Amino acid sequence: MAAAIGLREGFDAKVLQALAKRTKDGPQPRRLLALAAIYDGATRSEAAKxxxxxL
Known part of the structure; x- marks a missing residue:
């Protein structure tokens, strides 16, 4: 299994979800929502979906 990468401080799921709503770039909201899910405790598999x- 791959080593965990730490999450940045200063961000949380709500901030990332708000950014995802405002972005105009096609794939960026998916990436932001996947990160938001990780901040909320989702597994890597759930975030990948x-x-x-x-993975």
Whole structure:
């Protein structure tokens, strides 16, 4: 299993969700929502599904 990468302080799920709503770039909201899910405690697999990618 890959080593965990720490999350940045100063961000949380609500901030990332708000950014996802405002962005105009197509794939960026998926990436932001996947990160928001991780901040909320989702697994890597769950976040990958949200982001539209595989592990």
């Amino acid at each position: 949200i982001g539209g990618v595989t």
